[in-house]
Amino acid sequence: MNKKSIAVLPFVNMSNDINNEYFCDGLTEEIINALAKIKQLSVTSRTSSFYFKNKTVTVEQIREKLNVATFIEGSVRTSKRKMRITVQMIDTLEDFHFWSEVFDRNPEDVFEIQEEISHFIAEKLREHIGHLEIEDKLIERYEVPVPVYREYLKGRYYLMKLDYDSSLKAIEIFKSIIERSPNFVNPYLDINQAYTFMGTMGLLPAFEAFQKAQSFFEKARSLSPNSSRVQLNLAWIECWQNWNLKKAYEHANKALETQPTDEIYLTISNLLTVEGKLGPAQNYIDKALELDPFSSINHHYKGFLYYLQEDYDKAKRYLEKALELNPNLPFPPIYIGNSLLLSGKPIEALSYFNTLSGISIKDLTKLGGKTMCYAVLGETTKCDDGIKELESYLTSDLVEKALIFLILVYALLENEDKVLEYVKEAFNNHLPLVLLLNPSPVLKSFKNNQHYKDIMLRAIPDNVNYKQKKKYKQALLDTNEVTRYSKELKQIMIDYKLYLNPDLSLKDLASYLDLPANYVSQLLNLGFQKNFSEYINTFRINEFKERILLEENKGLTIMAIAYDSGFNSKTVFNTFFKKIEGVTPNAYLKSHR
Structure with missing residues (x-):
């Protein structure tokens, strides 16, 4: 079990007001999304967390079903003037509550509440399980009035029920939000998600559903072209509509x-x-x-x-x-x-x-x-x-x-x-x-x-099932093959940025060349004078050097950028960086800023 793993169970509504139910689900979802931004942390996705909604479960069941070392549970009670949120963190391995906290806040301070609780959880988690690189801002504050945001949470509540009637109700809510806040990107993405879901599940004719979704997705793309959800949709479009796998990989x-x-x-x-x-x-x-x-x-x-x-x-x-x-x-x-x-x-x-x-x-x-x-x-x-x-x-x-x-x-x-x-x-x-x-x-x-x-x-031009099968020799690759495959591998690394995957293996790399893994190992040795780790980490170092100088990354720590560049170990990153550059990452940064 990964020690740095966590699940956030749905917060329990302690009030009779159904609007508080929307807020509880929304708060849970926002905390899940916030914690997922911490690169070293494995965070259970919403679907699995919400599987346990309204169910009584033991610590042992959470450990076995979700395979996490820790989990969060909490409750929300609201009145007109006050909101009380109780949060506690449980260690599934030792079966004990290692902290509990009560937040009494103004219900109108919804964005500040989400940010405060997410950071509090992240900090307590770091104290308990070891170092984590935590960004200053984990929650995206939406530039919309609080009543609009609360209505948005209501739409999400129905959207995630994943049935035909609830999807239509969610779409209706999101459309009314768009009329009031036309630059709020999320409702456009959620309408796109609702129609795509109905088309995929056969609840609407697929062509009709995707056609209805298209204008909402294009508006979301114009408002937030680099968001994760927009890029994910573009990956699907490039693959299934345009048959352009290279671009699909780029967006994914x-x-x-x-x-x-x-x-x-x-x-x-x-x-x-x-x-x-x-x-x-x-x-x-x-x-x-x-x-x-x-x-x-x-x-x-x-x-x-x-x-x-x-x-x-x-x-x-x-x-x-x-x-x-x-x-x-x-x-x-x-x-x-x-x-x-x-x-x-x-x-x-x-x-x-x-x-x-x-x-x-x-x-x-x-x-x-x-x-x-x-x-x-x-x-x-x-x-x-x-x-x-x-x-x-x-x-x-x-x-x-x-x-x-x-x-x-x-x-x-x-x-x-x-x-x-x-x-x-x-x-x-x-x-x-x-x-x-x-x-x-x-x-x-x-x-x-x-x-x-x-x-x-x-x-599919790169279709491995139909490309001419190669006959391999027992001997090492000859000079011409080394030259040809070295050039092909370099282009693959540039096109697909495989090195950004921290779990990339030699076998994975070999599949892109349609060569046995032992041949690729020989190729790296003969063509680049490197082993697999050296070859991949060189690309990661170059990626890091580009990212560290970007204006948009000035607020991030060195290790946050290293993890974004494909590294999954602080020791490996620091050791390899000094080996390649001759200086520490800190020294490099000081000399180039």
Whole structure:
């Protein structure tokens, strides 16, 4: 267990006023966001923290379920003139309360309250677990009147219920806030999030939902282009809409620099999956699950990666856990059924798809899944009927879902012409499903089809599944190979800034070159006269030297900037910096400012 790990449980509303409930949830969320800015601290995400709302739990349960060394709990009681907030911190390893504090404050001083409590928690945490680099400002003060902010918290309360009616209610609240405070960026981002959620979950037609979200996102982007949430959205847009993975990585890494969250680690895992780099993708989804172990989508994606790697038993376990956490999640059923089908259990798979309940007919999972089973079982008439019904949706809003099932069915039927016909149709219409075909185990037999490979490489030029496979020698790389790969590696480091990931491994680096790890180790030695750590840390030092001189970073400590540059150890940073520069970081800073 990481000693520097913490969860903030939802603050308990000790008043009868529902408005105080909004404030309690908002205060909890703001403290989580504030603590997440501390680079060395692992902070459990909102989803997992709020899993325990209104539940009575023991210290042991928190330790086991969230895998944290400490957690915060508190309560809020309000009257017209006074707000009393009680906060206490509990050590899960020793099972004791090592401090408790009561704050009596004016309810109108909402921003000062959030900042004060966040800093108080951070300072007490540092006293208890060891050194942390704490910024002077942890809470972003919104330039809006307090009544508007309280109304905003009400909107967040409904948004995070994650259902159709609550999402619409949240959108209505956020729109009224925009009318009063048009330069407040958060409501635009939250409306974008609400529509995106409804489109992704099938609660609205995806195209309609994303179209409605677009104008709100563009306004948020104009107001705060560098915010973590804006950069994260841009990463998704560049990947799924523009098919530009290089730019998608750039935006995802910017978001990661600003505030590491499980959503960002999940996004990077997505990008790596699209390229077929399933090993590194596993590393990132594991990090997302570490921060948010009760996130249904994180469990789904972990299961999806096992499915892609044809480890169907493990895939089913994670996919079923995702449905346990959120029975309305539309994605896991198709991969649970497919895991049964592809592991040689077509009768069991057919039974699973037949008994699916709570799945909208517009989802097509039941129809598509059953048709795939009929294809494998050789039930021609039923399969043909399923294909005809799927084809009837090709002129509807469900064209993308229909196409992906038709491609999978025809792949199982080994009908090469039909697979290519529908893949081309998807590609020509720039449908995101093309990116999902890349690592699909159902389509692995098509990897040797030149026409299919050409389409995949046009969509994803760096696709590791379809690039020409290299034959490696037992001997060391020759001079020409060292020169070529050294140049390619340097460009990868510049384009993707892999060194900003503090958990980067030699194996991760090797996946970007499509070389075995031992070859990359040889390459670093022969081409750069460095081992892996020396090579990566050199980039981190250069990044630090650039950042430390920026005006915007003058208020940050040296170590805060070092952590932003990819280092995760003060000792390693100081030692390596002096080795490279010949002076300490402090001396360097004094001589250059």
